[in-house]
Amino acid sequence: MDLDLSSMKSVRKFADQFNKQESRLDILINNGGIMKALNTHTSEGFETIIATNYLGHFLLTHLLMDLLKKSAPSRIINVSSSAHFSGTDMMFKDFHIKSGCFGPSNFYLYCRSKAANVMHARQLQELYGNLGVTAYSCHPGTVHTEITRYYTFLNDFSSYILFKTLDCWNPMVQIGKTPKQGSQTPLYCSLQRGLESKAGRYFVECEEYEMSKLCNDDKACKVLWDFTKKELGIE
Template sequence: MAKFPRFMIITSGIGAVVGGAVLLKDFIIGHGHKLPDTIRADGKVCIVTGSNTGIGKETAMELARRGCRVYMACRDLEKCRTARAEIISDTLNQHVHCRKCDLADFDSIRQFAEEFKAKESRLDILINNGGIMRCPRTLTKQGIEMQLGVNHMGHFLLTNLLLDNLQSSAPSRIVNLSSIAHTRGTINFEDLNSEKSYDPGAAYNQSKLANILFTKELAERLKGSGVTVNAVHPGIVKTELGRHMGFENSITASIFVKPILSFFLKSPVQGALTSIYVALEPSLESTTGKYFSDCKQKEPSEQAKDPTLAKKLWATSEKWTRLNSNSPSYSASPA
């Protein structure tokens, strides 16, 4: 029997281990389906919130690559401009625009919507991507707990302000980024603003459940309009979203925990796949009110399917955002 050199045996062993690790990672974190490059979006107008980094940036990049006119709605314009330059350089699409939109400030959201409407008459795709996770208890400009305010209330207001553009551009699509964390969430109407007690994880879970309830109720209200709205779980993704997690600044964690944890996380490119899929997949043109993960329709939690809960949250959100109010002031307590 022929003998193989030791280095060949070692190399084969390493290859098998690496290959097995890749397969294990794919099995654990799941993966999305990259749409064929033949699926284009030339001339479509889209907005992606929180698109200066992470999943949002990669989503804006892919939409621009497929021909969209992209509006990057971001709080930090300097970071937005840097990301925009990279997107234009990579895609050669010059129709990528930075616009100020602070989801923690209803005045900023309203100004963004007004300026967008003055520039564009149509809106084909709205991707409510921006978010914050497990931060210390802070408040938005209008006094709302930050995670609920940014992740849900800000996008609730923005979407409603842009509905006429979406409806006049039908068929059009809304994509709301939620999370599998919604399965651990409850809508605590007795302390919705976390004034009596605050737990960063519980507040985040509540905001992600709110994303799906908002999706369900909006889909009901938009039936027959040609506008679809769906929620997605992007996966557990390595982005700046986890900057408030306790181990981020730990030297010990940086050495031992982060390399292991990173193995089980999706990249931002992988995290953007489901958003892109739901926004552009032709077979989903009439699919609405659903929840997707890894580019497949999944069942959300039972609470997320409760129509009574969804309607109650909608009514509260209308009140807190002053959606139907003509008053220019939003500084009063939401209670």
Template sequence: MASQKWIVSNMPDLSGKTIIVTGGNSGLGFEAVKAFVSKNADVIIACRSLDRGEKAKKEIIRFFPNAQITVMELDLSSIQSIYSFAAKFKKNFVRLDVLLNNAGIMMVPYGMTLDGFEQQLGTNHLGHFALTGLLLEFLRKTPGSRVVNVSSLAHKQGKIDFANLLYVGGKGYTPLKAYGQSKLANLLFTYELQRYFEKNNIDCKALVAHPGVSDTNLFVHIAPKWVMKLIRPVFKRLTQPASMGVLPELRASVDPEAKGSDFFGPDGKYETKGYPVLVRSNAASLDRESAAKLWEASEKLTGVIYN
């Protein structure tokens, strides 16, 4: 591939391309939207709050007055909301070049989605699984389309516990364990999705990225606010800004040399910081039996069947 110092200027012109960014109103998603519109893409900010989405749009338009941005409501913790989003998208758009499944929650206390799923798996994996399936017809008919999922270094500590996948009643739940499971699920889904595309001769690639350790609002649940305030200076030195953390997602989304199942992450020590390069996921993420089993469970839980 090209230079390891891959940055936004390496991105090709995206005129005529339609891109969805889930969670595009803040953090990594916000940076992704900025980068995409800087290269002339039409971008949909898909987020829970229309107000926050519109504020993000206004801020981006200050820098890019000609930006084509549409804000659409999407709550990934609600299957009904995902169906509603997909229906509205179908009415207003004719193609989908990149579906960037960026949104996520991290290490939150035990809770359930509106559909009764443990909320980290429900939001980070099941929501995006359903969304991708409902938009599949657009991915099929758009040549060279891509689905990019966002995992984490935490996948290395993840384990898919099919006997207790949803931590019913909070049994066995810890925030880190559930987060690791959801991020491992992102990888298993990506690799199984790529096999699905190949098996069905669909001109679409499934790729995955992780941002290293990036300074975003995902860290709000790691420690009490007063603790985070005390350690903020140290925390800043250990992390990279969102504008760097987003680069692996961007490269997976637009690098013309990227292939299906490619995994991008930072090139620095332990993959915590740096410029985006190809990285390797752990052995558990490559287990085809687990991937197939998770796919089957995801279809059953969400009711979204890939045809």
């Protein structure tokens, strides 16, 4: 089944097909992510990074929640990043913001989307944990993937030089992680027995780790949750 997380229409179509074809869902890992997009906004008007990294996951989880509850005990894992520490509460105000010369940088938009992932997991745990659906967020580490593929010389000179230099030296292979290595913490959150007592928490290197002050704010998590539902037209 095809799924484009930047398109809420695609997310709804995928969820409808999945719910019709599958009888249970034990683990949902929300892992899609980009650091830059070819187009700054989606056809539905959302800023593309927040749409892909957060809104698509939020809507998908919402649409699959009945199946997750039916399959309980089940787990939801939001793959975030240490970049979430640079996220701010600006995300509560605008999912349509313009990036670039007259707006925030792509990296800032990425950071706020990763903070939203952590806050989403916390609120999921608050609402559904007692129903047997537990939620976790994690940082997989620096992993050598194609997440920077849309950076070019013209659209972001400094980032282009940085990432191309890294590619030439290839330090990711030496000091970073392979995709297999990067998958270990998400898999730990998915499969480790007895982890329910730490549900809602943030994990790094298969251990609980302190999250940002913003993400640890119960009120802020609730505000973001309500704002997101309103933006997505969820009752």
